[in-house]
Amino acid sequence: MRHVASGTLSGETAQSSGMRRLAAVSGATTGSSRLWMGQTHVAPATRSSDHHHGASETAIYVVSGTPSFVFLEDGRERRIDAGPGDYVFVPPYVPHREENRDPSREAVVVIARSTQEAIVVNLPDLRQH
Numbered sequence: 001m002r003h004v005a006s007g008t009l010s011g012e013t014a015q016s017s018g019m020r021r022l023a024a025v026s027g028a029t030t031g032s033s034r035l036w037m038g039q040t041h042v043a044p045a046t047r048s049s050d051h052h053h054g055a056s057e058t059a060i061y062v063v064s065g066t067p068s069f070v071f072l073e074d075g076r077e078r079r080i081d082a083g084p085g086d087y088v089f090v091p092p093y094v095p096h097r098e099e100n101r102d103p104s105r106e107a108v109v110v111i112a113r114s115t116q117e118a119i120v121v122n123l124p125d126l127r128q129h
Helices: none
Strands: 020-025 034-040 060-062 069-074 074-079 087-090 096-101 107-113
Touching: 034 096, 069 087, 096 107
Parallel strands: none
Antiparallel strands: 020 034, 034 107, 060 087, 060 107, 069 074, 069 096
């Protein structure tokens, strides 16, 4: 068993502009071989770059703030607006971005992925795979 204290999360993980990812459970931090878990912070009035997470399934739990998750459905942008206590599932290879439209409060979420490292493929827009 391994304990990862909140003050020891690692920023040495894949990043996208407009957000900050911190690894808690990963191959590098705990020796995990099939799971990645950590936090994502999106600053007030900020949006991430468009990206996907390769073959990894992603589960998101909203800790604080009101993040939105934007993706394409039938060629049109769709938005999931979430709040504290909500969960969001992102299937593999789905291009998306996180947005925080709140002008004064950071959005913080906990992320769990089905791969031991945080796969992040940054994209020029949501239509690119």
